[in-house]
Amino acid sequence: TVAIGGFQNVQARSKISLLPGNDQTVAGLPAVQATQHDVGNMVLGIWNNGIFGDQGGGVSDVFTGRLVKACEFPKGSDTRYLYSGGFWIGAVLGRDTLVSLGYEGWTARGEMFPDQAPLGNMVYRSIIDPSKPEYDDAVSEQDFIAVYYDTCSYCRHSLYVQVTQRSFAWSYSYAQNFVLFDYAIKNIGRSRLKKVYLGIFVDADVHTMTNVSGAGDDICGFRRSLPAWYAPSGAGWEDTVNVAWVADNDGDMNVSPPLGPVPNVTGTRIIRTPSDSLKVSFNWWGPNGDPRLDFGPQGRRTYRDLGHGGLGTPNGDQNEYYFLRNNEFDYDQIFTASILPTDTQWMYPPQDYAGTWSMGSDTRYLLSFGPFDIDPGQTLPLSFAYVGGLGFHKDRNNLTNLPNNPGAFYNNLDFSNLGYNCTWASWIYDTPGYDSDSDGFAGNFRVYTSGILEIDTTVTPPETTFAVNDTFWTSGDGVPDFKGASPPPAPTVRLLPSVGRILVRFNGLRSETTPDAFTKKLDWEGYRVYYSRDDRASSYSLLESFDKQDFNKYVWDVHGYTGAWALKDIPYTLRELRCRYAPDSCDDSTWNPLLYTRENPFHAPGFPDSIMYFAPQDYNRSELGVSTRIVKRFPNQEKPAILNKDSCLATDTTEDGYFKYYEYEYEINDVLPTVLYYVSVTAFDFGSPSSGLPSLETPRHLQPNMSYALASSDTVAVRNLKIEVYPNPYRIDGNYAADGYEGTNEFERSQHPDRNRRIHFYNLPPKCTIRIFTLDGDLVREIAHDVAPSDPLSTHELWDLITRNTQLAVSGLYYWTVEASDGSVQIGKLVLIM
Numbered sequence: 001t002v003a004i005g006g007f008q009n010v011q012a013r014s015k016i017s018l019l020p021g022n023d024q025t026v027a028g029l030p031a032v033q034a035t036q037h038d039v040g041n042m043v044l045g046i047w048n049n050g051i052f053g054d055q056g057g058g059v060s061d062v063f064t065g066r067l068v069k070a071c072e073f074p075k076g077s078d079t080r081y082l083y084s085g086g087f088w089i090g091a092v093l094g095r096d097t098l099v100s101l102g103y104e105g106w107t108a109r110g111e112m113f114p115d116q117a118p119l120g121n122m123v124y125r126s127i128i129d130p131s132k133p134e135y136d137d138a139v140s141e142q143d144f145i146a147v148y149y150d151t152c153s154y155c156r157h158s159l160y161v162q163v164t165q166r167s168f169a170w171s172y173s174y175a176q177n178f179v180l181f182d183y184a185i186k187n188i189g190r191s192r193l194k195k196v197y198l199g200i201f202v203d204a205d206v207h208t209m210t211n212v213s214g215a216g217d218d219i220c221g222f223r224r225s226l227p228a229w230y231a232p233s234g235a236g237w238e239d240t241v242n243v244a245w246v247a248d249n250d251g252d253m254n255v256s257p258p259l260g261p262v263p264n265v266t267g268t269r270i271i272r273t274p275s276d277s278l279k280v281s282f283n284w285w286g287p288n289g290d291p292r293l294d295f296g297p298q299g300r301r302t303y304r305d306l307g308h309g310g311l312g313t314p315n316g317d318q319n320e321y322y323f324l325r326n327n328e329f330d331y332d333q334i335f336t337a338s339i340l341p342t343d344t345q346w347m348y349p350p351q352d353y354a355g356t357w358s359m360g361s362d363t364r365y366l367l368s369f370g371p372f373d374i375d376p377g378q379t380l381p382l383s384f385a386y387v388g389g390l391g392f393h394k395d396r397n398n399l400t401n402l403p404n405n406p407g408a409f410y411n412n413l414d415f416s417n418l419g420y421n422c423t424w425a426s427w428i429y430d431t432p433g434y435d436s437d438s439d440g441f442a443g444n445f446r447v448y449t450s451g452i453l454e455i456d457t458t459v460t461p462p463e464t465t466f467a468v469n470d471t472f473w474t475s476g477d478g479v480p481d482f483k484g485a486s487p488p489p490a491p492t493v494r495l496l497p498s499v500g501r502i503l504v505r506f507n508g509l510r511s512e513t514t515p516d517a518f519t520k521k522l523d524w525e526g527y528r529v530y531y532s533r534d535d536r537a538s539s540y541s542l543l544e545s546f547d548k549q550d551f552n553k554y555v556w557d558v559h560g561y562t563g564a565w566a567l568k569d570i571p572y573t574l575r576e577l578r579c580r581y582a583p584d585s586c587d588d589s590t591w592n593p594l595l596y597t598r599e600n601p602f603h604a605p606g607f608p609d610s611i612m613y614f615a616p617q618d619y620n621r622s623e624l625g626v627s628t629r630i631v632k633r634f635p636n637q638e639k640p641a642i643l644n645k646d647s648c649l650a651t652d653t654t655e656d657g658y659f660k661y662y663e664y665e666y667e668i669n670d671v672l673p674t675v676l677y678y679v680s681v682t683a684f685d686f687g688s689p690s691s692g693l694p695s696l697e698t699p700r701h702l703q704p705n706m707s708y709a710l711a712s713s714d715t716v717a718v719r720n721l722k723i724e725v726y727p728n729p730y731r732i733d734g735n736y737a738a739d740g741y742e743g744t745n746e747f748e749r750s751q752h753p754d755r756n757r758r759i760h761f762y763n764l765p766p767k768c769t770i771r772i773f774t775l776d777g778d779l780v781r782e783i784a785h786d787v788a789p790s791d792p793l794s795t796h797e798l799w800d801l802i803t804r805n806t807q808l809a810v811s812g813l814y815y816w817t818v819e820a821s822d823g824s825v826q827i828g829k830l831v832l833i834m
Helices: 008-014 316-325 333-338 354-358 406-411 416-429 509-513 574-581 713-719
Strands: 034-037 043-047 051-053 084-093 096-101 123-125 142-149 161-169 178-187 193-203 218-227 238-248 265-272 279-285 364-374 379-389 445-448 452-456 463-466 470-473 492-498 501-507 524-532 541-547 551-556 565-567 611-616 663-669 676-685 705-708 724-726 759-762 767-774 779-786 796-799 812-820 825-833
Touching: 034 142, 043 142, 084 161, 084 316, 084 364, 096 316, 178 364, 178 416, 193 265, 193 316, 193 379, 218 279, 218 333, 218 416, 238 364, 238 416, 265 364, 265 416, 279 316, 316 364, 333 354, 333 406, 379 416, 492 676, 492 705, 501 676, 509 524, 524 663, 541 663, 551 574, 663 676, 724 825, 767 796, 779 796
Parallel strands: none
Antiparallel strands: 034 043, 043 051, 051 084, 084 096, 084 193, 123 142, 142 161, 161 178, 178 379, 193 364, 218 238, 238 265, 265 379, 279 364, 445 470, 452 463, 492 501, 501 663, 524 541, 524 676, 551 565, 551 611, 676 705, 724 759, 759 796, 767 779, 767 812, 812 825
């Protein structure tokens, strides 16, 4: 029996597999599917039945075919910070108290299911490429939309709710460490749902992928607030984050790979609830395999006999609903052994195991809130973020403080990165200072007085002048935006290959004319050209960059709490600085901002920010073809007055419809013609100084252009080049993957080596049929090659050495033929040494 979200009984009756990715042809079966967010630094499994995680692994991504990971953080670290989590909803329906849930964690019970295919299939959207169909209505770089219900005929009961789940992920530096979830919960029944409570349940299991027994030493807790990282120096602001967190008890800091370390933390932050006046509960408990070890804090006034001999696990609807609504905030797990018999709030923990629980267990937690009513047809919202925090554990010996000195242990934990990511999750959900619905309210803000500007002691009594108050927006207007600061859109790239050379052409119309969704400013700064021989982000090498000539102005914040150099404004052009500060005029070519450094600042009497220095924004490699090898294709082209191809001048665009003014070129020389190159041109901005946001750049690895440095289709046709094959002979011991001939993308690397072998055909016509035969004339494989002539891969094709009978080809001499669309045929020989 395979237990996928409560499906074990169904499978026993239908005798088919219900794992995501398998064919589900039996009428009426829910189209249970899984995928994963993996564009950012957190890889998180997502399901369309109220679950996130991987439920133990072995599940294929419905969109990519790759294995779904529960929560790998950071990406590529081979660690896991989650087993599975799920959405809970409890309510009073008539005389019954019921709980419907996506995942429960101890009996594999699940009661949320999608419709049958194709209605129940997950939907993918993305803002990465406007030319792709998934761009329409996309919110993030990776959106997944699922709809599911608790109305299955084989469930114990139903509340009759429909849940629309949207999840979003980004690769940007400030947003890469979390995934946002947005729920719409609709009452599709005929009765009012009363005293409704919503909850997010998490069973974490923090360990490396190799250390499969490492789930029993987790600790968890809750933080209502954390120091506001964006606060002015010395302000002492706290940012309300309301985050439930879980981590390994010591991060396995003293354990060598691959069994350790796991030094980070993950948590759940509630972003939006149906009301601001709800009761919030945080409950945690340990495992339920042994009643003696089944423990969770219980309040003296809220104590409940759970009916199974343990003190923690809420088995059954009545107990689950009680936990959803108990309005209890459990103490952090490490303080279990510190609860005294005289404590007036908490029940005294059984002392045989109190120290053990303080030092970690297979911990689960539930973060919940309510109550509210949902009338028939009514929909209520819920948004939360699953957030990661880097560098949580700093002290390798911190565990020695447990169980007897939990305060010292707690003081050695670092919540700063978790707090940073919690703040940005809320800011993306609702942009600070932005009036989304134009009702005059733009959100909450803080006002602070920087300090005393001056004291005039020449008069009696002395007169004190205070600095002007500064305002910092801390939240939006309550209307979801789901928009963060983003880099400019990447330019449109075309590759024109030839032997040993790849010409990169790109058009930056969208890059240079699209305002940032967060700051509303045109913040394009420049371009960077990268290449790689595989698709991993770490493999890309920077070839060239171009950025505008502009400068950052750092002012001495004399009005601050401690005094410091501050960057408050967006970059200035050279002319803007000369117009402000040059003694003669805007055209004073002798005034150079770079003469004024931190050690030799510029003094400008009469200005509030009278002491300043200047530094280039990026490298100011702005002379195309001189300080950078990137050039403009049409250097004398005037900027078009109208950016509409139907209304602009005919001379404004190229024959293939690109605006000439935004056309650039870069030439990659001396590259190998026989290996695949991944080429990416990114756009970057100058960030947002007022929000402490660094420069953002489009991801170089998400949408690369691929090409071999081989002759183009036009060259092949004009020169009548002969079709060639390599490697020939193909040797099984040839180590071709290491040389870049095969295994260059993630999918290939995940395959068995015998499904990852490659024979390369090149100098092909754009449309042809490749056939491989044995010496006896038996057809081994037929490959249809049909690629647009403008595609850089139009002259190249691969054979994976798999026969038409799906077997690996054996050693021997083979013949191949290539039949072009005009009927012409070329013939050659191929040797395999297997």
